[in-house]
Amino acid sequence: MAELTHLDDKGAAHMVDVSDKETTTRVARAEALIRMQPETLAMITEGRHKKGDVFAVARIAGIQAAKKTSDLIPLCHSLNLTSVKVNLEADANASVVRIEAICKLDAKTGVEMEALTAASVAALTLYDMCKAVDKGMVIESVRLLEKQGGRSGHWQVQE
Known part of the structure; x- marks a missing residue:
């Protein structure tokens, strides 16, 4: 198992120093699902x-959230994103909305947290806008689907 990089040798939290890392193109793709009543989805x-x-x-909330990730999550580097895409797809058969966020940049550190934050906040926004008609909605399966770039290269979820 990999070593935790946000802890020093004494166990104290710190921001990782990425100054010696190589700048590469980095892309991350994350998703969140939100289940709801069929009537809510139809509306x-x-x-x-x-x-x-x-x-x-x-979609706009997800894009804004990706840009604010370092303000929301301690120890995240502030990043100069070059692209943020948030796609929402309704699946009437499953009564679910699938939210996919894709973030891209050229940097010394990855963009996974930005993609995860974008997908999460888009789901939270959808919940907020619809809670008056469906309080039982469930946000689930917030996860990283894929990352590219950096020392560890390409990783993709295996299903």
């Missing part, structure tokens, strides 16, 4: 929600 996809385009607002 969203048919454009009948009183608050407007729920997917558009969730």
Whole structure:
């Protein structure tokens, strides 16, 4: 198992020094799922929600969240993202919305936390906009799907 990099030899938390690392193109892809009542999903996809385009607002929230990750998560480096994409896809059969976030940059450190934060906040925003009609929604399976770049190279979830 890999060593924890955010702890020094005495166990104290610190920001990892990446100054000696090579700048490479880095990409991370993460997802979150949000389950809801079929009626709630139909309201969203048919454009009948009183608050407007729920997917558009969730997409913007996810993009903003990726840009603010270092403000939200201690010890994350602030990064100059070159691309953030947040895609929302409704699956009426499963009554779920799948949110995928893809973040990209050229840097000395990875962009996994930004992708995970984008997917999470997009799901939270979707929940917030729909909670008046469906308090039982469940956000689940927030996870990293893939990362590319850096010393560890390419990694992808095995399903």
